[in-house]
Amino acid sequence: MYGMIVQMLAAPGKREELVAILTESTGAMPGCLSYVVALDAANPDAVWVSEAWDSKGSHAASLELPEVKAAIARGRPLIGGMGTFVETQPVGGHGLVAG
């Protein structure tokens, strides 16, 4: 498995709009096992995305999906900066499900 844990920093006042874009297009990405979008409880601009994929290739392929490309184009102006970025190797747990 391949994964990442990413903290995005929304432009001021834009977190809700960014979260809406992040959550709307995650239903049908081939090879995506988990894609959880969460608000940072302490930082009103921060959003965390925790992702698990069956392979690094599936993640890379997702970035070429038309709906993902469109979401990135709409989301980019709402992002004020990037915070933590961690690449991971998910190994198990609960909630890893084929899309």
Add this chain to the structure above:
Amino acid sequence: MYGMIVQMLAAPGKREELVAILTESTGAMPGCLSYVVALDAANPDAVWVSEAWDSKGSHAASLELPEVKAAIARGRPLIGGMGTFVETQPVGGHGLVAG
């Protein structure tokens, strides 16, 4: 929803053993929607756990489950330190499933 993203630092050489404990007891925790255990790709001692619960109360209650208490007791000596700890409010995505 309630969540957290936690980076644990295993004692040197103990990551594999710690991960085995973290993943074995996550199947049947009431209110747990996601509990993904992942190796840090860059730090050979680090493990990330990304959790989503239906409520903060369900998470608190899980810590009282006998199997979770036992896992914590076995895991604690394998932990060398704690890294990042973030409380979150998960809002959507893929892979949020009742246990």
